[in-house]
Amino acid sequence: MKSRNGEELEYPWAIVHVDGDGFFASCEVARDPSLRGKPVVVGAERGIATAMTYEAKALGITRGMPIAKVRRLFPEVIIFAGDYAWYTEVSRAMNRIIFRYTPEVEPYSIDESFADITGFQIPKKTTYEAMARAMKRDLQKELGMTFSVGLAPTKTLAKVASKHDKPDGCVFIPLPRAKEFLAVTPIEKVWGIGRRTSVKLKEEGVSTALRFIDRPEKWVASRLSKPYVELWKELRGEMVHPAHAGVRGKQQSFMHTRTFTPPTSDRKVLSRELTRHLESVLKSAREDGVAPRLLSFFVKTQTFKYRSTTIKPLHPTNLPSELLPFIETQLDPLLDSGGPYRATGVIIHDLIPESSVASDLFAPTAHERLAKVYERVDALNERYGASVVHLAASRPGQRKRGAAPGPMRNGKKKPKNHTRGMPFFQAER
Numbered sequence: 297m298k299s300r301n302g303e304e305l306e307y308p309w310a311i312v313h314v315d316g317d318g319f320f321a322s323c324e325v326a327r328d329p330s331l332r333g334k335p336v337v338v339g340a341e342r343g344i345a346t347a348m349t350y351e352a353k354a355l356g357i358t359r360g361m362p363i364a365k366v367r368r369l370f371p372e373v374i375i376f377a378g379d380y381a382w383y384t385e386v387s388r389a390m391n392r393i394i395f396r397y398t399p400e401v402e403p404y405s406i407d408e409s410f411a412d413i414t415g416f417q418i419p420k421k422t423t424y425e426a427m428a429r430a431m432k433r434d435l436q437k438e439l440g441m442t443f444s445v446g447l448a449p450t451k452t453l454a455k456v457a458s459k460h461d462k463p464d465g466c467v468f469i470p471l472p473r474a475k476e477f478l479a480v481t482p483i484e485k486v487w488g489i490g491r492r493t494s495v496k497l498k499e500e501g502v503s504t505a506l507r508f509i510d511r512p513e514k515w516v517a518s519r520l521s522k523p524y525v526e527l528w529k530e531l532r533g534e535m536v537h538p539a540h541a542g543v544r545g546k547q548q549s550f551m552h553t554r555t556f557t558p559p560t561s562d563r564k565v566l567s568r569e570l571t572r573h574l575e576s577v578l579k580s581a582r583e584d585g586v587a588p589r590l591l592s593f594f595v596k597t598q599t600f601k602y603r604s605t606t607i608k609p610l611h612p613t614n615l616p617s618e619l620l621p622f623i624e625t626q627l628d629p630l631l632d633s634g635g636p637y638r639a640t641g642v643i644i645h646d647l648i649p650e651s652s653v654a655s656d657l658f659a660p661t662a663h664e665r666l667a668k669v670y671e672r673v674d675a676l677n678e679r680y681g682a683s684v685v686h687l688a689a690s691r692p693g694q695r696k697r698g699a700a701p702g703p704m705r706n707g708k709k710k711p712k713n714h715t716r717g718m719p720f721f722q723a724e725r
């Protein structure tokens with residue numbers, strides 16, 4: 297074991313990057329151990345492979361391969377539709393484990409997190425490298441899947457480290473050894489370098505991350521924008537982007553869920569709850585200026601079984617009334633077991649900037665008008681400090697917040713106070 301003083305020079309900051317290997321597929325295996333060692337692919341709901349076990353990868357299946365092709369060429373492969381409710385649950389468990397080591401945990405995506413463990417080796421009387429190893433061991437033992445872990449002085453270098461020996465890797469990049477890792481990292485594999493930029497850099501002879509950091513700062517600044525100069529600094533071991541606990545705006549999904557006591561089989565109650573969840577996750581999305589490409593919702597039975605569905609709307613949207621009809625039309629197949637159900641939840645994921653949405657729309661004016669209405673709703677709610685305005689369908693649920701869901705009293709009544717003719721709104725007095 298290294299002396300702690302030595303380690304402090306090697307890691308002026310100690311950032312760990314944790315990355316689940318074939319995460320969605322691994323989650324399926326973790327839930328059903330009989331799948332262990334078998335080729336498993338997730339992505340039926342999108343028609344393309346989004347994640348796969350290493351057994352599937354070994355057959356030659358790659359991300360983005362059409363599911364129809366997978367079925368045709370590899371009939372032995374077990375194919376799943378993504379169950380994002382379950383993956384989100386595993387993701388939360390992952391972050392809770394990392395949180396044991398440091399409060400500075402920054403979830404980056406559903407299966408990736410950064411953790412700043414700087415200084416924590418002292419009270420724990422250990423080293424950074426031993427902490428990273430222990431974190432990996434806890435994650436694997438408790439979640440039943442493998443993780444690739446990287447430790448380095450910056451987030452960008454920690455990403456290089458976790459990628460270096462995937463899957464099941466545990467790679468340390470102390471500052472004095474950064475160059476030897478960057479020498480074998482192709483420039484296009486660096487986090488934040490897109491295809492166009494890597495082509496441009498290669499034309500100038502920059503084929504590896506090492507060649508990139510060996511160029512003077514001026515050279516980089518004269519050719520590329522500020523984020524790339526920051527990236528250049530991070531690769532050189534200079535911290536530009538600290539890992540922050542709970543940074544908003546980087547979230548790639550939002551979930552809202554609630555458990556009932558007692559459980560219920562009442563469809564109206566379940567639909568009302570889902571509507572409320574949808575309102576809250578989309579409010580967060582609007583606050584962050586993002587819109588989801590995918591919407592999932594789920595019900596959980598008393599025996600902790602999930603039934604979930606994932607919908608890809610025609611265009612990404614963060615406006616509740618554009619997504620609400622999906623709950624009504626897709627809820628019944630989820631309720632086939634009859635219940636009772638103890639929880640419901642909504643997840644939105646695959647978030648993209650709101651600004652890039654409008655151009656995809658078939659009816660931009662209608663969407664824009666609706667967006668304006670929601671802007672006013674958000675402003676009102678902001679001003680009065682509570683959800684004073686919400687979708688009419690969720691209103692009785694709001695009233696009974698915290699209480700057991702009872703029968704919907706006025707579910708059949710037409711809402712009295714429409715907001716400017718928008719059918720889904722009702723102001724609560």
Ligand SMILES: [Mg+2]
Pocket residue numbers: 315316317318319407
């Ligand atoms: Mg991953």
